[in-house]
Amino acid sequence: xxxxxxxIGVPSKGRLMENTFAFFARAGLPIVRPRGxxxxxxxxxxxxxxxxxxxxxxxxxxxxARGAVHFGVTGADLIEEALPDPxxxxxxxxxxxxxxxxxxxxxxxxxxDVHEMADIEEVAADFRHKQARRLRVATKYINLTRRFFxxxxxxxxxxxxxxxxxxxxxxxxxxxLIVDITTTxxxxxxxxxxxxxxxxMLKSEANLVAALNADWTPEAQExxxxxxxxxxxxxxxxxxxxxxxxxxxxxxxxxAEGLQARGAEIxxxxxxxxTLLVSKKDVATIxxxxxxxxxxxxxxxxxxxxxxxxxxxxxxxxxxLARHQTPLARSA
Numbered sequence: 004x005x006x007x008x009x010x011i012g013v014p015s016k017g018r019l020m021e022n023t024f025a026f027f028a029r030a031g032l033p034i035v036r037p038r039g040x041x042x043x044x045x046x047x048x049x050x051x052x053x054x055x056x057x058x059x060x061x062x063x064x065x066x067x068a069r070g071a072v073h074f075g076v077t078g079a080d081l082i083e084e085a086l087p088d089p090x091x092x093x094x095x096x097x098x099x100x101x102x103x104x105x106x107x108x109x110x111x112x113x114x115x116d117v118h119e120m121a122d123i124e125e126v127a128a129d130f131r132h133k134q135a136r137r138l139r140v141a142t143k144y145i146n147l148t149r150r151f152f153x154x155x156x157x158x159x160x161x162x163x164x165x166x167x168x169x170x171x172x173x174x175x176x177x178x179x180l181i182v183d184i185t186t187t188x189x190x191x192x193x194x195x196x197x198x199x200x201x202x203x204m205l206k207s208e209a210n211l212v213a214a215l216n217a218d219w220t221p222e223a224q225e226x227x228x229x230x231x232x233x234x235x236x237x238x239x240x241x242x243x244x245x246x247x248x249x250x251x252x253x254x255x256x257x258x259a260e261g262l263q264a265r266g267a268e269i270x271x272x273x274x275x276x277x278t279l280l281v282s283k284k285d286v287a288t289i290x291x292x293x294x295x296x297x298x299x300x301x302x303x304x305x306x307x308x309x310x311x312x313x314x315x316x317x318x319x320x321x322x323x324l325a326r327h328q329t330p331l332a333r334s335a
Contacts, residue, residue, distance in 0.1 A: 007054030009226040010217075011047075012066050012075040015057035016040065019209060022101040023076045030237040031308065032230060052226055061085065068092045070216030073223060074230070080106050080184060080207035084147050094213045094323045096316055097234065102209030103186060106144055108151070108202030110180040111173050112195045119201050120155040123180075127159040130179070141165045141178030144204075148182045151204045170194040213320050215327050224321075231316035239309035244286050245270070246279040248298040255296050265289065280309070 013034065014020040027034050027047070034055050036045040045055035056072055063075040064085045076099065082089050089095075110117050117126060127138040138160040142148050145162055152160065163178045170190055172178035184207070185191055188198060211234070217223070246267075254277060259269050267289060268280040277298075281289050290301040 008052035008220070008222045009074075009230070010054045010056055010072040011230075012056045012058050012063040012072040012077075014060055014063070014076060015043070019060065019076070019102055020057075022099070022209065026076075026099055026101070029241075030233045032233055047230075050226065050229060052222065053230070067212060067214035068216075070214050070218065073214055073217040073219070073227065075212045075214065076209055077212060078102055078104070078207045078209055080104065080144070080147070080205055082210075082212065083205060084144050087146070091327075092215055094215060094320065095210045096213050096231070096319060097211045097238070099209045099211060102207070104184045104207050105186075106147055106182065106184050106204040106207065107191075107198045108180065108182050108204065109170070109185075109191050109196040109198050112197050117199070119199055120157065123152075123155070123199075124157050124159075126179075127157065131159055137161045138180070139163050139178040140180055140182060141169050141172035142182035143169060144182050144184075147204055151182075170196060213323070215324065219324055227320060228314060228317045231320065232310065232314050233308075235314060235316050236308040236310040239311065240306045242283055243280050243306070243309060244283050245304045245306055246277075246281055246286065246289065246293075247302045247304070248277045248279070248290075248293045249300045249302075250275045250277075250297050251299045252297065258293075258296055262289065262292075 013023045024034050032050070033048045034045055035048055036042050036055075036057070043057050045057065047053040047055065056066070058066060060077050060081055063072070063077040064081045066072045067075045068086060079095065082093060082095070086092050108120065108123075114126070116122065123138070130136060130138045140148060140160050141163045143165050145164065148162060152158070163172065165172060165181070165183075169181050169183040171194060172181055173196065174194060181196065182204070183191075185198070191198065253274055254272070259272055259277065262277075262279060263269060266282060266285065269277065270280055271278040277293070279289070286303055290303070293301050
């Protein structure tokens with residue numbers, strides 16, 4: 004088997020894996036895993052030279068940091084936690100619309116007078132004075148916690164590294180409060196915990212991330228261009244609609260210009276018809292406007308893909324690689 008030109012790290016199991024498969028399939032890049040869950044390597048149908056590496060979410064971050072994969076799908080929380088200076092190692096190219104979760108500070112509901120991070124300093128002083136010990140914070144997010152607490156001027160605490168269910172630490176008596184990830188907050192509430200009003204450290208979701216230290220050969224760059232063009236085409240199609248407006252007579256002067264000013268893209272224009280690409284959210288208002296200007300019919304279609312001569316995701320990748328002076332940037 005020939006050496007892969009471009010490697011993409013994706014989650015190896017669970018909902019993140021399922022959503023990642025669905026995302027790439029929608030973009031016309033179906034992932035194949037020949038032997039199912041036992042297979043740690045896969046491919047992308049229709050694009051030779053791409054290898055898919057199935058890894059845990061944390062492994063993906065580590066592999067990107069050392070440049071062993073070119074792209075990875077992982078959460079912003081893991082990037083921010085594992086990498087002291089993320090911008091020197093990776094580029095967050097695109098949020099993927101799944102894997103939503105927040106990293107939060109949560110305290111026992113019994114702390115009725117504690118609502119904000121500013122209150123934690125007083126609680127910490129109280130623990131030091133009455134119990135002769137520091138406040139204990141259970142978390143898997145050690146670096147995020149330290150940075151966030153420092154930002155709020157809180158220093159009198161110690162971190163208890165959580166290896167299991169973090170939300171159970173206060174009830175078990177191993178910690179006083181926690182820093183953890185949550186999607187709905189229901190698990191925290193079930194453990195009699197509340198999120199501080201200003202205690203959201205990070206709003207995270209799955210991202211397509213580029214590894215800046217990977218071996219970005221010209222061949223890898225070309226495969227990346229094809230992959231990112233398809234992803235951008237699917238995102239554009241999902242966000243926009245094609246409108247075809249048919250007029251009873253000549254199109255009123257200034258109609259096209261007015262639509263462009265409202266963000267519509269004119270695809271074709273004849274004496275009595277217009278074809279536009281408009282934001283999905285603007286379909287109704289622009290259709291009403293066209294009818295008020297004499298259109299007798301406005302048809303709306305949802306494109307499967309919207310390919311363009313422009314490739315903004317690849318342009319971003321090229322720019323950041325050049326800025327970081329990678330081998331690709333120097334040889335291109």
